[in-house]
Amino acid sequence: MLRFIAKRTLGLIVILFCVVSITFFLVRLMPGGPFDRERKLPEHIEKQLLAKYKLDGPLLDQYFNYLKDILHGDLRLSTKYRSRSVNEILAGALPVSATLGGIAFCIATLGGVLLGTLAASRQHTWIDRTAMLSALIAISLPSFVIGPLLVLLLAITFPLLPVGGWGTARSLILPSITLAAPYTAYIARLTRGSMLEVLTQDYIRTARAKGLSENKVIYKHALRVAILPVVSFLGPLAANLLTGSIVVESIFSIPGAGGFFVNSVLNRDGFLLAGVVIVYCTLLVAFNLLVDVMYGFLDRRIAIYD
Amino acid sequence: MTSSRSPWRRLQRNPAAVLSILILILVAFSAIFGPGFMPRGSGEVTRESFLPPSEAHFFGTDLNGRDLLFRVLIGARISLLVGLAGAFISFVVGIVYGMIAGYAGGRADSLMMRLVDILYAIPRLIFLLVLISALDPILRELMVGHGLQSLVGYSKIVILIFSLGLTEWLTMARIVRGQVLSLKSQQFVVAARSLGQTHRNIIFRHLLPNLVGVAIVYLTLTVPAVILDESFLSFLGVGIQAPLASWGLLLSDAAQVINPIKGYWWLLIFPAAAMSLTLLAMNFLGDGLRDAFDPRQRR
Numbered sequence: 001m002l003r004f005i006a007k008r009t010l011g012l013i014v015i016l017f018c019v020v021s022i023t024f025f026l027v028r029l030m031p032g033g034p035f036d037r038e039r040k041l042p043e044h045i046e047k048q049l050l051a052k053y054k055l056d057g058p059l060l061d062q063y064f065n066y067l068k069d070i071l072h073g074d075l076r077l078s079t080k081y082r083s084r085s086v087n088e089i090l091a092g093a094l095p096v097s098a099t100l101g102g103i104a105f106c107i108a109t110l111g112g113v114l115l116g117t118l119a120a121s122r123q124h125t126w127i128d129r130t131a132m133l134s135a136l137i138a139i140s141l142p143s144f145v146i147g148p149l150l151v152l153l154l155a156i157t158f159p160l161l162p163v164g165g166w167g168t169a170r171s172l173i174l175p176s177i178t179l180a181a182p183y184t185a186y187i188a189r190l191t192r193g194s195m196l197e198v199l200t201q202d203y204i205r206t207a208r209a210k211g212l213s214e215n216k217v218i219y220k221h222a223l224r225v226a227i228l229p230v231v232s233f234l235g236p237l238a239a240n241l242l243t244g245s246i247v248v249e250s251i252f253s254i255p256g257a258g259g260f261f262v263n264s265v266l267n268r269d270g271f272l273l274a275g276v277v278i279v280y281c282t283l284l285v286a287f288n289l290l291v292d293v294m295y296g297f298l299d300r301r302i303a304i305y306d
Numbered sequence: 307m308t309s310s311r312s313p314w315r316r317l318q319r320n321p322a323a324v325l326s327i328l329i330l331i332l333v334a335f336s337a338i339f340g341p342g343f344m345p346r347g348s349g350e351v352t353r354e355s356f357l358p359p360s361e362a363h364f365f366g367t368d369l370n371g372r373d374l375l376f377r378v379l380i381g382a383r384i385s386l387l388v389g390l391a392g393a394f395i396s397f398v399v400g401i402v403y404g405m406i407a408g409y410a411g412g413r414a415d416s417l418m419m420r421l422v423d424i425l426y427a428i429p430r431l432i433f434l435l436v437l438i439s440a441l442d443p444i445l446r447e448l449m450v451g452h453g454l455q456s457l458v459g460y461s462k463i464v465i466l467i468f469s470l471g472l473t474e475w476l477t478m479a480r481i482v483r484g485q486v487l488s489l490k491s492q493q494f495v496v497a498a499r500s501l502g503q504t505h506r507n508i509i510f511r512h513l514l515p516n517l518v519g520v521a522i523v524y525l526t527l528t529v530p531a532v533i534l535d536e537s538f539l540s541f542l543g544v545g546i547q548a549p550l551a552s553w554g555l556l557l558s559d560a561a562q563v564i565n566p567i568k569g570y571w572w573l574l575i576f577p578a579a580a581m582s583l584t585l586l587a588m589n590f591l592g593d594g595l596r597d598a599f600d601p602r603q604r605r
Contacts, residue, residue, distance in 0.1 A: 018424045026436050136593075140585035142534055142554070144541050145578045148561050152571065243429075247541065251561065262542055265435040273432065281427045 008292065012285040019281045020070065020274060024063055027270035052077075066271075070278070076271040080264070086275040090257065094279065096166065097244030097256035103176040105241045108183035113223075113230060115184070116191025120226075121218050123196065131188065138185035147178040147251040164252035175252040179245055183237055187230055195226040224298060231298065235291045239284035243276065313519075316598040323594025326587035333584050337382035359572050374556075374572065378580050381551040385581070388466050388552070389533035395471025396532070397525045400478025401517075407479070408486025409509065419483070422476050430473050434535070437469040438544055459550065466545055470532050481524055485517040519599050526592035530585040537581065553581040 041049070050056040054065060054076065069076055075086035119131040138146070154174065155163045162171045198204065199222055207217045244258030257276060264273035317323050407418040425433075445461045489495055489512075498508050537554025539545035541561070546552040560573035 015424055015427055019427050022424070022428065023432070026432075030436055030440050136586060136589050137582065140530065140534075140582050140589055141578070142537050142541070142557070142581075144538075144561055145557055145574070145582070148574055149578070152574070247538070261429060261431050262435060262544075265432060265439065266544070277428060277432065280429055284427055 005289070005293070008289050012289065015285055016278070016281055020278060023274050023277045024066060024270070027268065027273055028059060030268065075275040078269055078272045080267040080269040080272065086272050089272065090275055090279065093255060093257035093260070096254060097258060098242045100172065100176055100179060100254065100256065101241035101244060103172060104180035105238060107176060107180035108187055108237065109230070109234065111180070112184045112187025113191050113227060115188040117195055117218060117223060119188065120192045120195035120199065132192065135185035135188045138181045143178055143182065143245065144247045144251060146181050147248060150174050150178060166254050175248050175254060179241065179248045187233065190229050190233065191226060194229045195222060198222045198226040228295065228298060231291055231294055235284060235288035238287045239280055242283055243280045313598040317594055320594045320597065322590045326590040326594070329583060329587040330591065333382060334386065337379055337386060340379040341376060374576055377551045377556055378577055381553045381556050381577065382580060384463060384546055384550060384552040385533050385536060388463060388470065388536045389529045391467040392470035392474065392532040393525055393528040395468065396474035396478055396528055397521065399472065400475035401482050401521055403475065404479040404482025405486055405509065405513065408483040408490065409513070422479055426476055433473050434469050434539065435544060437472065438465055441465050441468065462546060466536055466539065470535055474528060474532060478521065478524055478528070482517055482521055485520055486513055489513055489516055523592065523595045523599055526588065526595055530588040533585060553577050557581070
């Protein structure tokens with residue numbers, strides 16, 4: 001067990017290293033620099049700027065220096081938000097995104113698993129059909145449609161909830177639903193499919209033959225195995241949700257980190273970009289590791305600790 | 307479930323899938339021929355901005371006084387084109403990559419699959435943005451250099467197709483590789499190999515025909531995913547740009563003018579309906595195809 005975790009952690013560091021390197025060179029190889037303006041800067045000023053942001057010298061030297069700084073926990077200065085460090089910017093925005101993402105994560109996993117289980121246990125009834133149709137609709141609609149539609153309905157036509165903003169619990173409701181909707185639908189479909197497969201297995205017939213109630217059969221015996229595909233989806237889900245979504249955050253004017261993914265590329269703000277990528281990638285690989293460990297607890301037949 | 311041998315027969319017995327095919331044909335036809343039937347100047351900028359739906363403008367007009375029905379149809383052309391072409395590129399790249407990895411096996415396989423893992427760990431959005439902003443100026447220059455100035459406006463479409471295709475193939479490669487691995491150990495492939503057939507023959511005669519079904523099923527699910535991605539990029543302002551239109555661009559325009567004081571609901575509802583109806587039909591069709599090709603794995 002410990003050996004397994006140690007081995008996977010080593011793999012995590014390798015992947016993280018590759019991702020940081022790819023990101024670093026991608027940004028530097030893109031046309032256009034962080035200080036390009038309509039009017040070209042005087043040469044000595046540009047030189048000073050490049051020196052201040054440690055963007056001078058040979059590319060490989062810059063790369064190794066950057067790796068050294070990262071190892072010391074310094075994500076460097078942002079070239080767009082002048083003289084603010086990437087650490088500072090992320091420390092301000094990430095908690096906001098993580099709060100929203102955490103709520104959405106709970107909605108998506110609990111709601112999705114419940115909906116999928118319900119649909120599978122009532123296969124071929126109207127409950128099943130409605131649940132699956134609405135799941136497919138939620139997958140087919142982009143979040144920038146779901147969001148404004150919810151606003152139109154629940155904030156404008158029937159003014160029950162605030163249109164946007166950040167700070168009160170009520171203002172969290174619409175954005176977290178918008179953020180969670182497609183993932184809830186995806187998890188519901190996943191759960192239903194795997195539940196239907198599990199329900200045909202022999203041990204379920206045995207459980208029923210023993211005279212267990214249908215609820216006990218489904219929620220205690222079947223769900224434990226049927227939930228495995230959902231569990232392996234939780235890694236990417238957590239990484240995606242916790243780092244924020246630019247669409248949901250811009251629709252509801254939430255000061256989160258989602259916008260950095262886009263704006264840092266457009267502004268050629270390489271260190272901010274590398275910072276968000278590092279956070280995203282660390283979350284992704286760490287949650288995947290956690291998921292693998294959970295797998296072993298949920299299904300003892302799976303031997304992953306080789 | 308009555309089992310019939312042909313997957314197409316099984317598909318025909320699925321009412322949702324048949325309805326989806328009809329809807330998709332309808333959408334494609336109206337996108338191709340519809341704008342030709344509209345009055346001249348429907349797409350021109352006029353002073354009649356934000357007219358609600360009426361007999362003159364079935365879907366109303368937008369901020370610049372353009373007929374929204376016309377814009378939705380033009381948008382359908384571009385969205386469908388980007389979705390189909392982008393998914394096709396991902397299909398080709400994914401099959402080639404997955405087959406090489408699975409067929410070569412051993413160290414090459416694990417190296418290639420580790421690369422896929424690493425690419426998975428970088429947010430796709432970042433790859434897309436980098437690809438778009440790196441390729442865009444290059445293609446523009448190429449077009450101007452070859453005397454194709456009139457086509458420069460369309461360069462973004464080409465860029466989007468390639469960028470989306472080149473970032474969407476990872477899952478396809480994984481699926482194809484898995485198929486190749488399981489096919490490779492089956493007796494007919496082992497027999498073919500021991501009979502001394504060439505690699506080319508084994509790949510094209512034995513492996514490809516047997517995995518293309520699964521790959522096509524996944525392809526039908528990739529098309530709506532690419533359309534969704536394109537709309538997302540257009541929403542962010544890095545995709546299709548006016549005066550061209552895509553569903554994503556129309557929705558993004560709508561999301562910007564919707565506010566509590568003025569409810570220009572038609573700007574949001576009609577493009578959203580067109581887009582979600584199409585994506586819904588594609589997803590239903592993809593689900594139906596999967597059930598038809600693989601009746602054991604019913605979802």
